[in-house]
């Protein structure tokens with residue numbers, strides 16, 4: 250009995266229930282489909298496409314080491330799968346679920362259509378638990394992280410990670426595959442080589458990264474996670490996004506390490522809690538699918554965003570705002586495809602509050618440029634910072650980029666690394682925007698006055714009222 254295993258955001262062999270169960274009952278044909286889903290929000294950004302190319306290459310390598318290979322196809326998923334079933338005589342099709350609204354709708358339709366002719370099974374491989382499993386006593390979903398996470402921990406993680414299958418039996422006649430390059434995930438003008446110098450892609454690299462992180466970062470994660478100049482976080486986010494490692498594996502490995510190193514306890518519990526934020530992001534998107542591009546807080550549907558913001562948006566995107574910490578973050582993003590979480594919050598606050606650019610513009614830019622671009626976490630991060638999402642930062646919390654910079658990059662090392670124009674500045678001066686008449690004309694004057702723009706944002710927030718007409 251041959252099975253198609255349809256890989257999506259689960260590009261690994263271990264803890265892959267679809268692959269594991271398929272391998273127990275016969276031959277397996279691993280498939281990846283480059284499916285141009287109708288909903289544009291599901292399309293990958295440029296940096297993610299590059300990552301995906303390398304991740305598929307790594308998966309194919311691992312499958313070949315097991316005597317199998319990855320079959321690549323392009324086109325709308327249902328007809329591609331139907332064609333593959335016809336070509337191979339497969340009678341089973343297994344996949345691991347993905348939870349963005351467009352994919353959920355597509356997969357439901359595929360399941361209903363194919364069920365008549367073959368066995369169709371789907372599994373959870375990308376979350377700790379299913380989003381519908383943890384609900385409030387009244388059956389509605391949580392909107393605040395802390396009670397949600399408490400309920401999650403009480404519910405427990407229902408399944409231990411699975412091992413990689415011992416064998417991945419291949420059929421004698423493998424179907425034809427497109428060459429990886431034909432999918433066109435790499436750019437024609439090769440801007441990606443500098444970015445990829447910062448990363449090792451694939452399942453082996455992901456596990457290695459976690460194992461290296463646990464003893465070093467794990468010891469002082471609580472403090473180190475806020476300092477962008479030092480690698481105090483795991484940098485697992487792109488690996489988790491593409492499923493090169495599962496959240497269950499990450500949590501299980503961490504707990505296992507904690508059992509052997511109890512002194513590291515508090516830091517690593519916090520690390521597990523951060524994985525909980527990823528889980529919460531997918532939970533919210535599942536229960537409130539409209540938040541892909543609309544604020545969860547309805548008052549923000551009428552927020553008076555700036556009307557003509559193309560120039561300020563461009564300066565922000567290019568790391569030319571004249572605020573050193575913001576420009577450092579935006580340039581780190583451009584050069585490496587990643588940005589430190591603390592800096593993500595500061596740059597997002599500047600765009601959505603000081604520059605009054607709709608948060609969706611920032612979300613789009615991040616989606617295009619982050620290697621870990623993840624619909625749910627990105628939407629959550631932007632709505633949280635803009636003050637319009639679940640459990641959001643209150644509207645009056647407008648990050649002051651100078652104070653944040655002094656606090657979290659006290660010596661200015663992060664700024665000097667990414668903004669070479671400021672290399673000569675000492676640790677007092679490096680955080681400050683340039684004043685008119687200052688030397689150093691190669692660094693721009695600030696895009697906006699912070700104090701003025703803060704007051705302006707607060708006024709704008711005053712204009713949107715609660716549904717009952719009262720103010721905040």
Ligand SMILES: Cc1cc2nc3c(=O)[nH]c(=O)nc-3n(C[C@H](O)[C@H](O)[C@H](O)COP(=O)(O)OP(=O)(O)OC[C@H]3O[C@@H](n4cnc5c(N)ncnc54)[C@H](O)[C@@H]3O)c2cc1C
Pocket residue numbers: 474482483484485486487489490520523524525526527528530588589590591593594597615619621622623624626627628629630631634
């Ligand atoms: C405006 C904004 C946009 C963001 N966009 C994304 C995105 O597109 N993709 C993405 O994976 N994360 C996003 N985040 C969350 C966070 O910045 C990254 O997950 C984190 O920086 C990844 O680095 P790390 O793997 O070293 O994290 P670690 O600190 O090592 O955390 C471990 C894992 O927990 C998860 N995690 C940590 N913090 C968060 C968080 N706040 N929300 C959700 N999950 C979290 C990630 O999967 C991460 O890999 C965004 C945050 C903000 C403020």
